[in-house]
Amino acid sequence: MLTIADTQFSSRLFTGTGKFSDADTMLDAISASDASMVTVAMKRIDFTRGNDDILKPLVKAGCKLLPNTSGARTAKEAIFAAELGREMLATEWVKVEIHPDPRYLLPDPMETFDACAELVKQGFKVLPYVHADPVLCCRLQEIGCAAVMPLGSPIGSNQGLASAPFLKIIIEQAQVPVIIDAGIGSPAQAMQAIELGADAVLVNTAIASARDPVAMAACFRDAVTVGRQAFEAGLGQVQTSASASSPLTGFLRAQGAA
Amino acid sequence: MKLIINAVAEEVLLNISITTLLEQRDIAANSVAVVVNGVITPRSSWSTTICQANDEIEIFSAVAGG
16 A cells, blocks of 8 residues: 555545536546545635635545645745645645746756755655656655655646656655656556556646546546556566567477478 | 735724634635734634734635646
């Protein structure tokens, strides 16, 4: 069973709560996904537009919540957001994400590292969203992050595991759980991530933007389950040359015959 | 007196606490975090934190996100 920090997770699929057309669809999709943790963001309430309380139904559904620091552009802002999340949700868990560039939303490694170092000191369970950078992931692991969350491709892009060669290195070196976050666009890609040895995947856009998000959530649930079974069964080695599956000698002509 | 609540100026009664401020807005206490003049105010001290004129109050809630 997957364990992050001191907590066991029954599922290797985590989901986001963004981009769903309405709250009921989101809740039904989360339920169908069997996700063991879901992310939420934080925002100042806009009293002119009303406040949709997404928290109550998520808590009622028994979801473990992972507040993120989305919107933070610096380490200082991310630390503040983490402290807000701790106060609001009474949790020490935080997904640190700092992406100042709005076009590609790529995480800033320097600010992310600084934020994580401080938050670990403060006792947070820190799960940083990072580029698929094996060196950075090792450094974050060394300073005490509870997991690392390297991207497959840019957030919401559905491009899949564009970073696969580097994800393999991260997984090989990791002493903490590796959660592939961002860019996973299909159940096949989620399965591939888990087959590679990733401990979990975080999927949001691919479920929320599907024509039928609830059905798609169930597909991701099954894909992650099968991917883990395949990983545990042990995949065969990839080779450049052929390796016969059937005997090539002694059938049409005797071995050694001209 | 005047408070700035989530960037909007509002007139409120004197000696209002954070707890009362939230109650007046029908905000469930366990669903928000409150920042007073840039400092996160723990839930445990909301009832004893009395707003002062021109305080900047920020009220955050959880929203959908990935």
